[in-house]
């Protein structure tokens with residue numbers, strides 16, 4: 343599974359970090375999302391789908407492959 | 408449960424449909440939305456769309472393929488006109504009848520209209536992408552825009568319009584913009600940055616009427632009798648829940664659809680998103696429950712709220728200093744820290760406070776600490 347983020351859409355609220363702390367983090371200065379792991383193991387699928395849903399800016403995309 | 412109908416094809420309807428599929432629901436999932444567009448993001452309407460940075464094609468909440476993967480019976484451009492709860496059917500305005508086992512109401516809110524304003528050229532509201540494009544095309548150097556209502560939408564538009572050299576007047580009936588939600592100090596600070604950028608802000612002023620010349624607006628008349636000339640007027644005086652189509656359904660509609668903490672408003676009927684009025688008391692929210700989040704761009708200053716702010720008992724600056732243009736303000740209810748507002752703060756300073764809100768830290772402890780460890 344591949345995770346894509348769009349920094350330009352991100353509004354830095356960190357909802358993704360709260361649901362998937364192993365995959366997402368935020369930059370110290372402005373809170374913009376940082377991808378810690380762009381191809382997480384499949385047991386993370388649930389968390390990642392949750393992150394897509396809670397992201398208020400549609401900044402996270404998943405490629406199931 | 409074989410048949411779910413979602414009414415409203417926007418953020419809340421979409422995420423509910425996604426959650427259902429994710430949890431393994433493989434029955435028929437119908438989504439009815441009165442707008443022609445697939446679900447789109449409204450927050451950029453008063454930001455990137457008005458500045459011209461983004462075209463409307465940037466607004467889509469999901470790529471086409473993700474929507475297709477949900478395998479929806481998607482009916483766009485048609486409103487739901489009624490519901491028959493005894494028969495468990497929804498009636499779209501095209502005359503069809505759609506049965507449901509579970510009904511999910513996600514019809515959101517619409518702008519509260521200004522009496523007599525409808526149909527006058529140059530009088531705008533901001534809710535849809537069409538609204539935003541129409542307003543964007545009217546913002547130009549030297550044009551006069553009067554904004555009625557200095558809430559988050561009114562103030563965001565004021566800032567963008569000033570950047571495009573529009574002559575902007577913001578008229579607010581309360582004594583201070585935004586104060587009801589974020590408190591007096593933060594409200595005063597944000598008002599100050601708008602004034603510095605040349606927004607004329609009139610507070611404690613109620614608008615009585617709109618002046619017209621031919622079929623177009625020419626000005627705004629406050630109750631005190633003066634005239635504020637305008638080429639365009641934006642009405643941003645709050646919103647009303649889209650529940651008219653549910654009239655006669657017997658559902659409890661106060662300030663939105665009344666539902667419990669599980670979003671349920673009647674057997675088999677749920678309300679989600681802005682249309683829902685959850686009977687949720689933040690004072691007894693569960694520890695580690697998700698913390699609600701809201702943001703707004705006020706001029707170049709990013710303002711972020713974590714937790715619950717409106718209706719707070721106390722507020723206090725917990726970090727930074729408003730005089731320096733950066734501050735973190737805490738809000739209490741009962742004995743707990745229930746929300747924080749970060750104005751221009753680096754994220755590193757916000758992170759720990761967000762956790763403190765999630766943990767429902769005691770207010771007395773939060774207010775006396777310099778910053779959480």
Ligand SMILES: Cc1cc2nc3c(=O)[nH]c(=O)nc-3n(C[C@H](O)[C@H](O)[C@H](O)COP(=O)(O)OP(=O)(O)OC[C@H]3O[C@@H](n4cnc5c(N)ncnc54)[C@H](O)[C@@H]3O)c2cc1C
Pocket residue numbers: 398414415416417418419420439440441442448449450451452453485486487488513514515516533534535560649652679680681682700701702703704
């Ligand atoms: C200009 C603007 C700026 C914003 N900025 C921010 C921001 O910076 N930060 C933030 O956190 N939030 C912001 N918001 C709020 C955010 O956009 C809303 O909270 C969000 O759109 C709510 O989603 P929803 O799905 O509940 O409702 P909505 O997005 O309102 O969607 C409801 C949908 O249902 C449709 N509908 C209504 N009645 C019917 C019917 N009878 N039949 C079929 N369909 C129907 C509506 O047309 C609409 O498409 C902003 C909103 C606006 C308008």
Ligand code: SF4
Pocket residue numbers: 347351352353354355356357358359366373374375396397398399400401402
């Ligand atoms: S949830 Fe979305 S908008 Fe928020 S920080 Fe994560 S990617 Fe950015």
